Amino acid sequence: MLLALKPAGNINPMISKKELRHLYGRDAAISRKGRFVLVHLDGPSDAVVRARTRTFQPNEFFHKDCPVCQTQREVGIFVFDALYEVQDLDDPE
Numbered sequence: 001m002l003l004a005l006k007p008a009g010n011i012n013p014m015i016s017k018k019e020l021r022h023l024y025g026r027d028a029a030i031s032r033k034g035r036f037v038l039v040h041l042d043g044p045s046d047a048v049v050r051a052r053t054r055t056f057q058p059n060e061f062f063h064k065d066c067p068v069c070q071t072q073r074e075v076g077i078f079v080f081d082a083l084y085e086v087q088d089l090d091d092p093e
Contacts, residue, residue, distance in 0.1 A: 031052070032053075036078060038053055042080055044080070
């Protein structure tokens with residue numbers, strides 16, 4: 001008997017907005033870049049969400065030597081929360 005297995009690289013084929021709202025709450029800002037879903041839990045402005053989405057580079061967020069990071073990369077969801085700090089993205093220029 002042969003079993004057909006789903007490839008591990010496609011664990012989460014584009015989760016729906018309804019599922020994301022259920023997981024992260026109605027106040028979460030959600031954006032997408034390529035196959036990645038970016039969940040913003042820190043209450044950013046629309047400009048910050050746009051800047052984060054535009055500048056999101058998976059290799060900067062999912063480190064090769066981090067097993068947890070690699071699992072997150074496979075799932076395709078990155079969460080920005082109150083602990084996430086970078087330069088002021090309100091003025092990306």
